[in-house]
Amino acid sequence: MIVDTDKLAKELEKRWKNIPCPFCEDHNWRIDPKIVTPIEVGNNKRLNLEKIQPLIPVTCGCCGYTAFINALVLGCVREGE
Numbered sequence: 001m002i003v004d005t006d007k008l009a010k011e012l013e014k015r016w017k018n019i020p021c022p023f024c025e026d027h028n029w030r031i032d033p034k035i036v037t038p039i040e041v042g043n044n045k046r047l048n049l050e051k052i053q054p055l056i057p058v059t060c061g062c063c064g065y066t067a068f069i070n071a072l073v074l075g076c077v078r079e080g081e
Contacts, residue, residue: 001077003033003056008069008076012058015074021060028061035071 008031020027036055040048054077055068071077 024063026062032057
């Protein structure tokens with residue numbers, strides 16, 4: 001999957017409505033065009049790779065606070081070339 005950064009930027013602009021960073025109140029958001037995912041660690045200390053969430057990091061350019069946006073919910077991914 002590849003992040004459609006233009007579509008994501010438009011969706012965030014529409015939905016976030018110019019929301020500032022919750023830590024420093026800056027508005028300098030940077031979209032990372034890579035998809036990342038958290039990995040669940042079970043009680044037996046084994047990694048559970050069955051449930052993957054495609055997340056896009058959006059980082060404050062001032063303080064580094066990072067929010068993760070679910071790429072599928074906003075429909076901002078396309079298949080790789």
